[in-house]
Amino acid sequence: MxxxxxxxxxxxxxxxxxxxxxxxxxxxxxxxxxxxxxxxxxxxxxxxxxxxxxxxxxxxxxxxxxxxxxxxxxxxxxxxxxxxxxxxxxxxxxxxxxxxxxxxxxxxxxxxxxxxxxxxxxxxxxxxxxxxxxxxxxxxxxxxxxxxxxxxxxxxxxxxxxxxxxxxxxxxxxxxxxxxxxxxxxxxxxxxxxxxxxxxxxxxxxxxxxxxxxxxxxxxTGIGNCHIYVDQTADFEMAKKIVVNAKCQRPAVCNAAEKLLIHEDVASKYLPGIIAELKKNDVEIRADEAALEILQDSAIPAIEEDWKTEYNDYILGVKVVSSVDEAIKHINQYGTKHSETIVTNDYKKSQQFLDQVDAAAVYVNASTRFTDGFEFGFGAEIGISTxxxxxxxxxxxxxxxxxxxxxxxxxxxxx
Amino acid sequence: MxxxxxxxxxxxxxxxxxxxxxxxxxxxxxxxxxxxxxxxxxxxxxxxxxxxxxxxxxxxxxxxxxxxxxxxxxxxxxxxxxxxxxxxxxxxxxxxxxxxxxxxxxxxxxxxxxxxxxxxxxxxxxxxxxxxxxxxxxxxxxxxxxxxxxxxxxxxxxxxxxxxxxxxxxxxxxxxxxxxxxxxxxxxxxxxxxxxxxxxxxxxxxxxxxxxxxxxxxxxTGIGNCHIYVDQTADFEMAKKIVVNAKCQRPAVCNAAEKLLIHEDVASKYLPGIIAELKKNDVEIRADEAALEILQDSAIPAIEEDWKTEYNDYILGVKVVSSVDEAIKHINQYGTKHSETIVTNDYKKSQQFLDQVDAAAVYVNASTRFTDGFEFGFGAEIGISTxxxxxxxxxxxxxxxxxxxxxxxxxxxxx
Structure with missing residues (x-):
């Protein structure tokens, strides 16, 4: 026509x-x-x-x-x-x-x-x-x-x-x-x-x-390679709940989490429990070397491309970092500036994360899934600008x- | 290099x-x-x-x-x-x-x-x-x-x-x-x-x-085919002052006026005086048929292209219109949505012009030359968005x- x-x-x-x-x-x-x-x-x-x-x-x-x-x-x-x-x-x-x-x-x-x-x-x-x-x-x-x-x-x-x-x-x-x-x-x-x-x-x-x-x-609008950074002061149960929600509640949408960064001090203590919960939802784990060592057969090795990728699927990239600075740097390098969250009980680190991460929405202790016109209370949404x-x-x-x-x-x- | x-x-x-x-x-x-x-x-x-x-x-x-x-x-x-x-x-x-x-x-x-x-x-x-x-x-x-x-x-x-x-x-x-x-x-x-x-x-x-x-x-930024519409209730001295200022104070800039629209009821009374003042600044007048009849040798005929053109020079297009509606329609059709002004003492027409003209800045009884970061009081200007x-x-x-x-x-x- x-x-x-x-x-x-x-x-x-x-x-x-x-x-x-x-x-x-x-x-x-x-x-x-x-x-x-x-x-x-x-x-x-x-x-x-x-x-x-x-x-x-x-x-x-x-x-x-x-x-x-x-x-x-x-x-x-x-x-x-x-x-x-x-x-x-x-x-x-x-x-x-x-x-x-x-x-x-x-x-x-x-x-x-x-x-x-x-x-x-x-x-x-x-x-x-x-x-x-x-x-x-x-x-x-x-x-x-x-x-x-x-x-x-x-x-x-x-x-x-x-x-x-x-x-x-x-x-x-x-x-x-x-x-x-x-x-x-x-x-x-x-x-x-x-x-x-x-x-x-x-x-x-x-x-x-x-x-x-x-x-x-x-x-x-709407390309989201969103990260969760779990700090060494994070509450384990809260971290687990947020990771599972952000990854699994609706993995095909742009505010779903695609990457988990975790501090090295709590990686071996926290990761197995978090991943076990994700495995109940059949989430595939792509891990960096340090995480792979902890998770063994529960994960496969991540490649460079993974850090850039929005899976929109039951897949999660996992990386162990040595500081909030490293987490922020990684997010600013690989993120799509959509939604990023830190799980922490450290006041200074929460402020640093909010100030220094460059994204449309930056969170402390909440799921990335809230970046949404209805959840924000706008009553409607024409899209999410990135x-x-x-x-x-x-x-x-x-x-x-x-x-x-x-x-x-x-x-x-x-x- | x-x-x-x-x-x-x-x-x-x-x-x-x-x-x-x-x-x-x-x-x-x-x-x-x-x-x-x-x-x-x-x-x-x-x-x-x-x-x-x-x-x-x-x-x-x-x-x-x-x-x-x-x-x-x-x-x-x-x-x-x-x-x-x-x-x-x-x-x-x-x-x-x-x-x-x-x-x-x-x-x-x-x-x-x-x-x-x-x-x-x-x-x-x-x-x-x-x-x-x-x-x-x-x-x-x-x-x-x-x-x-x-x-x-x-x-x-x-x-x-x-x-x-x-x-x-x-x-x-x-x-x-x-x-x-x-x-x-x-x-x-x-x-x-x-x-x-x-x-x-x-x-x-x-x-x-x-x-x-x-x-x-x-x-x-900054393309301005700006209009002045002189309504039949306009104060003649004010209209003349605004037209001369908007056209001649600095003709090469984007907020200078490029077109004068004038109501038919006052065209023959007002135009000669306004144009005489512009002629002191050697402004070339390009007029539509009705304006040409009034201005005779002081103007040359405008062509369709004129109505679209930002001269950035000592040139002014002049057109006689029969109503504020015609003026608004002309401006919305040919304007670049920069700055538009009406000279009037009619309250209803002033409101209609402000409401219906689609431009970054719409004026009543003022020169278009004010659309400027410093004049607006911003203390600086990176440009004028159109x-x-x-x-x-x-x-x-x-x-x-x-x-x-x-x-x-x-x-x-x-x-």
Whole structure:
């Protein structure tokens, strides 16, 4: 299917402009209407999803699982829309204000970004989540979902667009690319003048492709080679609980732990117990020489590549270190600046770790799994930024806004 | 000269890490020492500058002027360093803090970006300005200045590096690319993994080259096709003063006005007087049909291209519009989202203009020339962002920082 990206971009720009004039109350009403319409049209969604599932036979089980919708999952998606309707709206907030030397009244005000592009994989829930968050924050969105979810995504967007139209709003507020080729995706990443930001949501490969090819501003998200450093003063039970939680509670996500660093003074005392617990979850251990000596047959040797790798799986790299300094240095060298935690009872070391580790979220005595928009209390999440520009860490509605300076004068000119 | 960008990037990363541990007080001391050393070494700087000037013979006068240093300009640069030393430091500020549902104490804290790249043209003062702002905000900087200022820039950086070394800090905190070829510049723009942000400072061509070629995060700066809309309720004297100031006070800068839109009800009454004043400054007027009829021989016809153009010169496009809506639509279509002003005494129209014009700074009854870090009271400026991500409008020290989440727990894991 031939598509015209400039035309789509222009439609989005116009829709964004119109949307910037809509009140929060009216936007919330639409979100609730969308939730209802998704519920009413559950059959249509399941039918479209079945088409995708028929083509997905033979793909990896976890992949098919993420692609699959049922009544209860659609209900969850609808509830998600209702939750977004209830979130406070950051638009219009005055973030700063003062009078300058010339008597100009300057206020800095929160406004929508404009047009947001989202590139993601075959998770149909992202279609509705992302559309809802962009809509609530006053942005037009152009979605580009994975081709395996093509029919489901199209149906979901069709339903949302119908709700928009029926309530007198432009359907171009929420658009989806109907051509899922790599060619079109590449052109989409280079749609300067139309896209104010592009947010990739998915695995490392997708994100790297976007970073390498995009010419529009990108927010890099969600690559997490997260570490736990267990200091010699750590409480053993706490350390064990945190390691097991951070590794096993949901290993496929970006805030799961991938590496365990442990101080040499407690390595032989603590490691066997921690690893035994991990082994109950069939975690494969890749250990450095010192850890291997302790763990023997419970581990295999780690190679250099391991220290850089986000496994997203039941695999953990383990390394014995001689100090908090060595742990910090290792993390800053190999980490992806996502989430890093120290388990310790030493005050000075906790402060040193928090100050010197360069990451979006740094923890003392807690699981890395908390780096998440919902866990942080934002009520929603458009992704977890691992870059330093614009937003860092879990991104809620505010990350989908920018500011503008509003300046009121009475004839001031520059001397 | 063969240069190794990865090596330079790595040196910058290490220097940034060390710098993040330096106190504000110590950084301010270094800035003052740098100012003194520049003064002491004025002769060396002038000698290097003379080399560049010898090669610059035959280049445009305004270009050579920007390249030229003398004792008084070096004194101004030194004073700039002292001013940066006196600025409040945003590092360490807690921008947010709360306890989440699991009892985690979350604080969001301002930290340096890390490594900042600056690409700029042949203005040697930018070398020291940018280095000082990056240093104060805890960032290592890699500079890439215009080749015409090569000897001057190298000398300036050598002096700053010597001050760093003499005070026990790494000279890699401030580096400059000693190869000014386009090839190296292109590779520099793609130095992912090392540059946390790249800020181009210069004309439209430089900025477009960076946006098109960069793979690292960029902050787009300083393209300004700024408009003044004179409403039918505007005070004539105020309108005239603002137009003349915004166009003529310094036409080569990005916040100068490039277009005048005027309401049809006052066009024939106001335009001749405004244009007569502009003509005293030899401003060329490019008018639409309606304005041309009024201005006759004082103007030439505008073409479509004019409405998109940032002249940076004594040229003004003039267009007659029939309403504030038409003015807003024109600005949102042709503007570069920099600075836009309405001259009016109508409250509703002033609010509509402020709400609906999409720009970094929107004004009522003031010159666009105020969009500037110093005029806004930031005490410094690293550039004026015309993008929506990270920073929008004049960027002071805060734009050179990011945040990190610091999370303190007592063994929390995710359920």
């Amino acid at each position: 031939e598509i015209n990206l400039e035309k789509i971009g222009n439609q989005a720009k116009n829709a964004a402009y119109d949307l910037s004039l809509v009140s929060t109350e009216d936007k919330n009403k639409i979100l609730l209407a969308m939730a209802n319409d998704l519920r009413t049209k559950t059959d249509q969604i399941l039918l479209a999803n079945q088409k995708d599932l028929n083509e997905a036979k033979g793909l990896v089980k976890s992949f098919v699982d993420r692609l699959t919708l049922d009544e209860s999952r659609i209900e969850t998606i609808a509830q998600g829309l209702e939750q977004v309707a209830q979130l406070p709206n950051p638009l219009g907030d005055v973030t700063n204000g003062w009078v300058n030397h010339a008597g100009l009244q300057i206020t800095q005000k929160r406004v929508p970004l404009g047009v947001v592009g989202i590139i993601y994989e075959a998770r149909p829930n992202v279609t509705v989540d992302a559309a809802a968050l962009c809509f609530k924050s006053g942005n037009a969105v152009i979605l580009r979902g994975g081709k395996e979810a093509f029919n489901t995504n199209l149906k979901l967007v069709e339903i949302l667009q119908t709700t928009l139209k029926e309530n007198g709003y432009s359907k171009d507020t929420i658009q989806i690319l109907t051509d899922t080729s790599h060619e079109v995706a590449n052109k989409f990443m280079q749609l300067t003048g139309y896209l104010d930001v592009l947010i990739p949501r998915g695995g490392a490969k997708l994100i790297q492709t976007v970073v390498q090819n995009a010419k529009v501003p990108v927010i890099e 870059q330093k520009l614009h937003a860092r860490g879990p991104m809620g509605l505010e990350a989908l806004t920018t500011t503008k300076y509003v300046v009121r004068g009475n004839g001031q000119i520059r001397e | 063969e240069i190794n960008l990865e090596k330079i990037g790595n040196q910058a990363k290490n220097a940034a890490y060390d710098l993040s541990l330096v106190s504000t007080e110590d950084k301010n001391k270094i800035l003052l020492a740098m100012a003194n050393d520049l003064r002491t070494k004025t002769d060396q700087i002038l000698l290097a500058n003379q080399k560049d000037l010898n090669e610059a013979k035959g280049l445009v006068k305004s270009f050579v002027d920007r390249l030229t240093l003398d004792e008084s300009r070096i004194e101004t640069i030194a004073q700039g360093l002292e001013q940066v030393a006196q600025l409040p430091n945003p590092l360490g500020d807690v921008t947010n803090g709360w306890v989440n549902h699991a009892g985690l104490q979350i604080t969001q804290k301002r930290v340096p970006l890390g490594v900042v790249g600056i690409i700029y043209e042949a203005r040697p003062n930018v070398t020291v300005d940018a280095a000082a702002l990056c240093f104060k905000s805890g960032n290592a900087v890699i500079l890439r200045g215009g080749k015409e200022a090569f000897n001057t820039n190298l000398k300036l950086v050598e002096i700053l590096q010597t001050t760093l070394k003499e005070n026990g800090y790494s000279k890699d905190t401030i580096q400059i690319l000693t190869d000014t070829s386009h090839e190296v510049a292109n590779k520099f723009m793609q130095l992912t993994g090392y540059l946390d942000v790249l800020i181009p400072r210069g004309g439209a061509k430089l900025i477009q080259t960076v946006v098109q070629n960069a793979k690292v995060p960029v902050i787009e 993008q929506k991500l990270h920073a929008r409008g004049p960027m002071g020290l805060e734009a050179l920082t990011t945040t990190k989440y610091v999370v303190r727990g007592n063994g929390q894991i995710r359920e």
